[in-house]
Amino acid sequence: MSDTTAEGLTLGAVSDIVKSKVLVDTVQIFQPGPEVLDPDSGEYVPGPDTVIYEGPGAIFAQGGPGITLSLEGQAYVDDTSDRFKLLTPLDAPLASRGDQVRVTVATQDGGLINRVWRVLDLSDAGTLAIVRTTWLDQNTQTAGS
Template sequence: MAVDLARILANVTPLVEGMLLLDTVRFAAPGGPPIFNPDTGLYEAPEGDILYEGPGAVQPGSLPETASAVVATQPWVNETSSKYKAFTPLTAPVAGRDTIVTVAAIHDGGDQTLVGRQWRAMDPSQGGTLGVIRITSLDQIQQTSGEA
């Protein structure tokens, strides 16, 4: 009896989507350098054209890292690389590098402080022939300064 992997994946995909993709995420082209929002006190990356808005999730990928300058005699760079992952259905478009990912809405009982937070896609969305959801590596857009 041969295993019909395509049929198994077709049955697993709705289950995985229903368990993980509980929130609404927006993927947009970058619209320019960060702009200070006096209402929130944060710098926000302006969004250009919306590429996708729909079911998704954003989760931490690993602990933040601090990068050092290229020249050994220079001080440490005061910027972290905050690694996150965005999960979207396979029907969502592949996010290109530098796509702005924003959490637009959170499910009941979820962390509402994530609404409005932004990340930048580090690389195009990952894909695979046996995937059931699309995964995009993200770096959080830092809110500590106005430097672009």
């Protein structure tokens, strides 16, 4: 199967345009480190994160799927009103459920810096994809966190 559309534009060319014009922020996909004992305070503190990916990306607010109801009308455990979508290049690794995402460089909206999202499920994948799509739920609830 050819990757050329009827107009002669290849998926590779579209992917290059999206990378340069849409994936303009720098994002990290990471797993939070296990808690470690701080010998000075005697308290457990978060250990260093394990970064799975750091590179071009974009975050978009999305309505996402509607409310999913379970037995007896209880809201589904992953129901959220703060649904976002992460776009990364196809060569970025797949994010897994429970991984976290943060924006380290924002070219347009400084309000994205250091916000943290939780990955809701394994990144989407498809035959004709030009970017990798990952559904997120925002963890950070206050500005400057």
